[in-house]
Amino acid sequence: MTTLSTTSEQARAGLVRSMSDSGVLSSPGWADAFRSVPREAFVPRFQLRSRGGDRLDTYTEQHPGFHEAVYQDTSLITRWDDGGTAVSSSSEPSLMARMLEAFDVTGTDRVLEVGTGTGYNTALLCHRLGADQVVSVDIDPELTAAARQSLAAVGHAPDLVTGDGTLGLAARAPYGGILATCGVRRIPADWLRQVRPGGVIVTNIGTGITVLRVDGDGAAAGRFLPDPAAFMIARSTPAQVHHRAGPYAGLVMNGIGRVTREDLSDVRDTDGFYLDLMEGSALEIALIQHDVLSVVLTVEETDVYGLVHPDTGSWVRIKPLGRATAEITAGGPRDLWNERVTLTTRWVEAGRPGPAAYTLTVDADGMHTLWREEPASTSWQL
Ligand SMILES: C[S@@+](CC[C@H](N)C(=O)[O-])C[C@H]1O[C@@H](n2cnc3c(N)ncnc32)[C@H](O)[C@@H]1O
Numbered sequence: 001m002t003t004l005s006t007t008s009e010q011a012r013a014g015l016v017r018s019m020s021d022s023g024v025l026s027s028p029g030w031a032d033a034f035r036s037v038p039r040e041a042f043v044p045r046f047q048l049r050s051r052g053g054d055r056l057d058t059y060t061e062q063h064p065g066f067h068e069a070v071y072q073d074t075s076l077i078t079r080w081d082d083g084g085t086a087v088s089s090s091s092e093p094s095l096m097a098r099m100l101e102a103f104d105v106t107g108t109d110r111v112l113e114v115g116t117g118t119g120y121n122t123a124l125l126c127h128r129l130g131a132d133q134v135v136s137v138d139i140d141p142e143l144t145a146a147a148r149q150s151l152a153a154v155g156h157a158p159d160l161v162t163g164d165g166t167l168g169l170a171a172r173a174p175y176g177g178i179l180a181t182c183g184v185r186r187i188p189a190d191w192l193r194q195v196r197p198g199g200v201i202v203t204n205i206g207t208g209i210t211v212l213r214v215d216g217d218g219a220a221a222g223r224f225l226p227d228p229a230a231f232m233i234a235r236s237t238p239a240q241v242h243h244r245a246g247p248y249a250g251l252v253m254n255g256i257g258r259v260t261r262e263d264l265s266d267v268r269d270t271d272g273f274y275l276d277l278m279e280g281s282a283l284e285i286a287l288i289q290h291d292v293l294s295v296v297l298t299v300e301e302t303d304v305y306g307l308v309h310p311d312t313g314s315w316v317r318i319k320p321l322g323r324a325t326a327e328i329t330a331g332g333p334r335d336l337w338n339e340r341v342t343l344t345t346r347w348v349e350a351g352r353p354g355p356a357a358y359t360l361t362v363d364a365d366g367m368h369t370l371w372r373e374e375p376a377s378t379s380w381q382l
Pocket residue numbers: 087088089090091114115116117118119120121122137138139140143163164165166181182231232233234235236
C-alpha cells in the first residue's frame with residue numbers, strides 16, 4: 001500500500017512537472033489540484049491504445065503497469081456504447097489543464113461542469129473551488145453514480161445530477177462559469193441564460209476549445225485556445241448513437257456514382273493537401289461542415305479518402321492518381337468534394353491558421369459568427 005501511494009504521488013508530481021515545463025499549467029492553484037487528486041481513484045478500469053496504436057489494452061488496478069498508464073498524458077476510455085463508440089473517458093490531463101487555466105472563475109462563484117464522466121475533473125474543481133461551489137451533470141446515470149462514489153472516496157461531495165447538460169441546470173443557476181468536457185455543435189441558449197454577466201463558458205466546438213465571456217444581454221464572445229481539440233459530442237439521451245464514418249466505408253470503397261478526373265495542380269503545396277482535406281483540423285471547416293464525416297482507407301498500400309454526409313446519404317471517394325490528379329466518384333445530392341476543396345484551398349492559402357486565429361460570437365438570438373482577422377478580415381455565419 002505504501003509503495004503504491006508513493007508511486008502515485010511520484011507519478012502525479014511528474015505529470016505536474018511536465019505540464020508546468022510545457023507551459024500548460026501556470027497557476028499554483030491548478031498545479032496543486034493535479035498534485036493532490038489521485039487520478040487512479042476515478043479510473044479503476046479503463047482502456048488505452050497501445051503505443052503502436054494498433055490495439056486497445058484493458059487496465060485494472062491489478063495490472064502491473066497500472067500507475068504508469070494512469071498518469072500518461074492521454075485520455076483513458078472508460079465506457080463504450082453498443083455500437084463500439086467510446087462514450088466516456090477521463091480526458092487527456094494536459095487538455096483538462098488548458099481548459100481549467102482558461103476557466104477564470106473566482107472561489108465565490110458556483111460553477112457548472114457538463115460531462116461528469118469519471119469525476120476526475122470534478123474533483124480538481126472541488127479541490128480548487130470547494131465542493132460547495134461545484135455542480136456537475138452527466139447524461140448517463142451509471143456514470144454519475146460511479147463518479148459520486150469515487151468523489152466520496154477522495155473526500156468530495158459536490159452536487160452531481162443526471163441529465164442533459166446542454167440544457168444547463170436552471171435550478172442551481174446563476175453560475176460564474178460553465179465548463180463542458182463534451183463537445184457541442186452550437187452554444188446552448190440555456191448556458192447563455194444561466195451564466196451571470198461577466199461569467200465564462202469553456203467548451204469544445206468544432207476542432208477548438210472556445211473561451212466565451214457572457215455579457216449582460218444574453219450574448220457571448222471569445223477566443224479559441226491555440227491547440228486543436230475535440231471531445232465526445234454531447235448526446236441528448238444516454239442511448240443516442242452519433243453517426244460514425246466506419247459503417248460507410250463499404251459505400252465509399254465500392255459505391256457507384258458520378259466519376260470525374262480532377263486536376264489539383266492549382267492547389268498550393270499539393271503534397272499535404274489530401275491530409276489537410278481529410279484531417280478536418282481547420283476550425284472553419286470543422287464548424288461549417290460539422291455534419292460531414294471523413295474516412296481514410298488503405299487499399300493495397302494506397303490511401304483512398306472518403307467524405308460522407310449521413311443525413312443526405314451523400315458521399316465521395318477520392319483516389320489519388322499521382323501527385324496532382326485524383327479520380328473522384330460521388331453519390332447523393334450534396335457536392336461534398338467541391339465544398340471541401342473550396343474550403344480547404346481557402347484555408348491553405350490563408351496559411352493554415354490554427355484555432356488561436358479565430359473568435360466566436362453568439363448573439364442573444366443564437367446567431368453564431370466565426371471571425372478570422374488574418375490574413376484578411378473574414379467571417380462566417382454558422
Ligand atoms: C470526455 S467525457 C468527460 C470526462 C470527465 N470530465 C472526466 O474527467 O472524466 C464526456 C462525458 O460527457 C457526457 N455527456 C455526453 N452528453 C452529455 C450531455 N448531453 N449532458 C451531460 N453530459 C453528457 C458523457 O456521458 C461523458 O461522460
